[in-house]
Amino acid sequence: MIGTLLLLILCGMLGCTLGKDKESKGKFSTPVLDVSEQQLVLEANQTLRLKCRGRWELLWALPSGVTKENQTLRVDESRCGKRETQHCSTLVLSHAKARHTGSFRCRYRHKQQKQAAVYVYVRDSQRPFVRVQKESPELMFLKEGEPLIFPCKVTWPDAVVSLIKWQAPIQTLIPDQKNIIWNSRQGFIIRSPSIVHTGLFSCEIKVNGVKHLQHYITHRPVNEILEVYLNSTRPVQTLQGGRLALNCTVTAPLNSRVTISWSYPGTANITKRIMPGKSQIMFYSILSISHLRKSDRGAYTCHVRNGPVHRETNTTVIVYDEPFLRLKHRQGSVLHASAGQKYYRLTPKLRAFPPAEVIWLKDGMVAAEKCSRYHAEGSSLVIRDVAEEDAGVYTVLTGIQQFGLYRNITYSLVVNVRPQIGEKAVSVQDPGTVQRGSRQALRCTTYGVPPPKIQWFWHPCPPKRNTPAPLA
Incomplete structure (x- = not known):
């Protein structure tokens, strides 16, 4: 008894599932249009009328040339069917234009992969191409492994279009439906383009003796940055x-x-x-x-x-936020250099914005004008071939005149000079032998910065050695 009950419950569940599957795959599982053809051909300024029916709410996907703001476009929604359980949507496009050529698709709002479509051509002898030609040729790029598409789609299906390559020698590419394919809804398709498909190309069509062209320039991208x-x-x-x-x-x-x-x-x-x-x-x-x-x-x-x-x-x-000028000593205000140095640099700590003007003075005079060995580098003063006369007072003046900001600091530069003994530079005669017990004066003249200290040292003469008598 219990087994029979379980079997009935299971069968009931399976029955419900099967019922739902049948319903989802039954009538109107996909929206249905009121036209059986896959394509329609209208003349310019005619009215396009399409009616779509389905089980759920509907929406339309339109060609790029048709905008929902278009005043000639109207979409009416309604409930339909015997019990009004179905949804109907009627699209009316009056005064159709060549740019309206394209695929009109009716979809379910919540299942947009479920759709019905019809391709509509709006024939216009004055405008055989759907897209308007720009002033300059359209730039297209060849990508490795991808087809090259010249998008010169037309406004009627049986239009005869030629693809012309303008580089010498000028040639017309004939569709072979293998590598070169013509499709009125897309244009010319080159399935495996190569370097020979770069340059200037045109799609050409003649209508009533008038030639219409769309130009394209193709480039093969180079993936390099120099x-x-x-x-x-x-x-x-x-x-x-x-x-x-x-x-x-x-x-x-x-x-x-x-x-x-x-x-x-x-x-x-x-x-x-x-x-x-x-x-x-x-x-x-x-x-x-x-x-x-x-x-x-x-x-x-x-x-x-x-x-x-x-x-x-x-x-x-x-x-x-605002301009500023900051100036201070880097290693104190008293500096030391040595005579004979190849160069010596006086460098203060300067931070300023906008950049400040810098002038160096030596003992109250502009340093660069006082000596050719003085050279300003940024905020520093460089002294080349340092000499004793470079000692003195140096002042750095800084200012940003535009904002009235000025600062200055002063340095005292001491130039050290190696001690020298004056007598070493003068030839002095040997005093020779002096009498024992007599008084003698020795002079030592020195100079240096800072002043050198003098120390005297006595080095006694080495005793004479006895010379051995010669052998007889």
């Missing part, structure tokens, strides 16, 4: 409210498809430029900020990508 640099790789210092302009320049071979992007802390304007040359292309990306704020402080990185190749360069932007 050089990347910023106009400022050192930290950029500026004041709040000032302007910033960073230029990222990239050099790459011809046929390169370089993309440049930035990462930065605040907000900025980006402008781009390309300058082709004979053998290379220069890509420019300029980041600019017209009014800097504290939030703009930080790292600015230029990212460059050419296919799989990636490079980057960066700099740091420092934004100061």
Whole structure:
């Protein structure tokens, strides 16, 4: 009895499952259009009317040339069927244009993979191509392992279109439906393009004796980056409210498809430029900020990508609240140098923004004008071939005139001179033999900085040795 009950319960469960599967795979499991053809051909300015029916709520996917804001487009939703359990949607497109050519698809809102579609051609003898030709040829890139598609789709299915390659010798590529395929809904498809498919191409069609063309330039991308640099790789210092302009320049071979992007802390304007040359292309990306704020402080990185190749360069932007000038001694105010040194550098601690003007004085006179051996390098003063006369008082004057900021400090430079004995430089006669017990005066004249100390030492003469008598 219990077994029979369990069997009935299981059968009931299986029956429900089978019922649900049958329902999901039954009528209207996919929306249904009121047209049986896979394609429709309308004349320009005719009205397109499509009705779609389904079990659940519906929506339409339209060709790119048809926008929902189009005033000639209307979509009416309603419930339909004997018991109004079904959903119906009617699409009406009045005054159809060539640009409306494409696939019209009716989908379930919650199951968009379930759809019914019809391709609609809107024939227009004045506009045989769906897409409008731009002023310059459309740029297309050959990618390894991918087909090359010239998107010159047309507004009627039996249009006769030619694909022309303009590089000498000019030739018309004939579709063989193997490597070169013509499809009125896509255009010309080259399944396995090679280097011979680079250059200027055109899709051509003649209507009533009038020739219509769409031009394309194809390039084979080169994945190489030759050089990347910023106009400022050192930290950029500026004041709040000032302007910033960073230029990222990239050099790459011809046929390169370089993309440049930035990462930065605040907000900025980006402008781009390309300058082709004979053998290379220069890509420019300029980041600019017209009014800097504290939030703009930080790292600015230029990212460059050419296919799989990636490079980057960066700099740091420092934004100061206000100008400043700080000046102090680095190793005290009294300095020592030695006569004969090849060079000696006086370097104070200077921090300023904007950069300060620096002037060095020697004993109250401009140092560079006083001696040709004095040379200013940044905030330092370099003395070449140091001599005794370089000793004195040095003053460094700094100032930012624009903001009325001035600072100065003074150094005392002592030039040490090696001790010298004057008598060593003068030829002195040997005093010879002097009488025992007599009084003699010896003089030692010295000079040096600081003054040298003098010490006398007596070195007694070595005793005479007895000379052995000669042998007889």
